[in-house]
Amino acid sequence: ASQQFKENLTLVATHEKKLELKRSACPKPGPGQALVHVRATGVCGSDVHFWQHAGLGPWKITDCTALGHESGGEVVAVGEGVTNVSVGDRVAIEPGVPCGKATCNFCLTGQYNLCPTVDFYSVPPKDGTLTRYHVHPAGWLHKVPKSMKWAEIALLEPLSVCLSATLRAELKLGQPVLITGAGPIGVVQLLCAKASGCSPIVITDLSSERLDFAKKLVPSVNTYQVDTKKDAKTAAREIVDVFTNAADMGVQVMPEVTMECTGVESSIHTAAYATQSAGLVFIVGVGKDFIQVPFMELSVRQITVSHLFRYSNTWPRAIRLVAGGVIDLLPIVTKTFPLEQADEAVRHSADRTKFSVKTLIVDGEE
Numbered sequence: 001a002s003q004q005f006k007e008n009l010t011l012v013a014t015h016e017k018k019l020e021l022k023r024s025a026c027p028k029p030g031p032g033q034a035l036v037h038v039r040a041t042g043v044c045g046s047d048v049h050f051w052q053h054a055g056l057g058p059w060k061i062t063d064c065t066a067l068g069h070e071s072g073g074e075v076v077a078v079g080e081g082v083t084n085v086s087v088g089d090r091v092a093i094e095p096g097v098p099c100g101k102a103t104c105n106f107c108l109t110g111q112y113n114l115c116p117t118v119d120f121y122s123v124p125p126k127d128g129t130l131t132r133y134h135v136h137p138a139g140w141l142h143k144v145p146k147s148m149k150w151a152e153i154a155l156l157e158p159l160s161v162c163l164s165a166t167l168r169a170e171l172k173l174g175q176p177v178l179i180t181g182a183g184p185i186g187v188v189q190l191l192c193a194k195a196s197g198c199s200p201i202v203i204t205d206l207s208s209e210r211l212d213f214a215k216k217l218v219p220s221v222n223t224y225q226v227d228t229k230k231d232a233k234t235a236a237r238e239i240v241d242v243f244t245n246a247a248d249m250g251v252q253v254m255p256e257v258t259m260e261c262t263g264v265e266s267s268i269h270t271a272a273y274a275t276q277s278a279g280l281v282f283i284v285g286v287g288k289d290f291i292q293v294p295f296m297e298l299s300v301r302q303i304t305v306s307h308l309f310r311y312s313n314t315w316p317r318a319i320r321l322v323a324g325g326v327i328d329l330l331p332i333v334t335k336t337f338p339l340e341q342a343d344e345a346v347r348h349s350a351d352r353t354k355f356s357v358k359t360l361i362v363d364g365e366e
């Protein structure tokens with residue numbers, strides 16, 4: 001069946017730190033590839049960073065790079081040899097595509113996020129998925145049930161980050177857990193901690209609006225507003241008081257695990273002081289190349305510090321969590337823009353004077 005494709009529309013960030021909506025012809029899938037009509041894309045902090053700095057860490061935009069890596073859509077054409085998806089399938093796009101070679105230890109052992117030559121769509125030189133028609137290696141598309149909304153499919157990407165963190169941190173039933181930062185990652189981490197049965201859960205942020213949002217999302221969560229004028233030890237003591245009061249068992253309660261979702265140095269210090277001895281500070285946040293940590297505090301209290309680089313093997317699980325109703329991602333969307341206004345959507349997400357958690361860009365009907 002021959003289908004009439006529309007003009008393609010793509011949001012790129014340029015090396016001159018501009019956002020541009022580019023029109024082009026609809027691409028064609030090559031062998032092993034599928035053409036996806038992207039129906040929803042979430043804006044990530046890294047999209048904003050790539051635009052405002054023409055790069056992120058070691059990755060620089062030399063000409064222009066399409067933004068976006070949180071996307072879901074419909075397969076509209078397949079290339080030669082594609083058997084895992086067909087036209088009409090609703091799919092989630094896994095944006096990190098590793099080399100997959102038999103000589104790559106990380107690909108071979110299932111830790112493909114650590115493949116040294118992983119292609120991540122939206123990290124130059126790879127274009128992102130904030131476009132109408134995206135060509136993707138078919139093996140990195142995941143079929144989802146018809147019951148899933150486009151927004152839910154798109155947000156499987158940030159869920160994958162937090163799911164990977166949740167599994168690696170081994171969050172457990174009845175475990176006191178601290179989450180530092182109530183941005184998009186912090187609140188998705190909150191949904192994961194709640195679904196894991198952690199209790200009590202305390203979440204921190206500088207912003208009372210973001211804490212109110214977290215509380216609306218998960219009413220049982222306890223919030224702690226960080227005041228940067230207080231030192232980390234004081235903040236940690238006050239956070240432990242929140243745990244102790246929430247548990248109300250007549251004994252002090254400290255978090256066994258802290259899920260650090262800011263990447264901010266002072267927050268990592270607070271996490272180190274607040275976490276129980278022999279506990280875990282699991283750092284999802286990323287930040288400066290070098291930061292100081294309270295080394296002796298971590299040492300004498302035998303605290304483990306772990307890090308995360310994205311995810312591997314998370315999509316099938318994430319799909320089951322959302323489709324099965326265990327995790328509801330829709331309430332984290334605070335505003336939706338049509339693809340024609342994708343530049344405005346990224347500006348909105350970057351605008352600190354306007355409240356937002358997850359900004360979504362859609363093309364076509366729900």
Ligand code: NAD
Binds near residue numbers: 207285286
């Ligand atoms: P965000 O910037 O939107 O949210 C961070 C939140 O932390 C904000 O609400 C901010 O007010 C709050 N905050 C800042 N300083 C604080 C402090 N001292 N104490 C408490 N809260 C504080 O970012 P996000 O999109 O939610 O992502 C969170 C972090 O996770 C970022 O560093 C991001 O780069 C990182 N990240 C890591 C991975 C990974 O693979 N490791 C993947 C995705 C995102």
Ligand code: ZN
Binds near residue numbers: 099100104105118
């Ligand atoms: Zn590899």
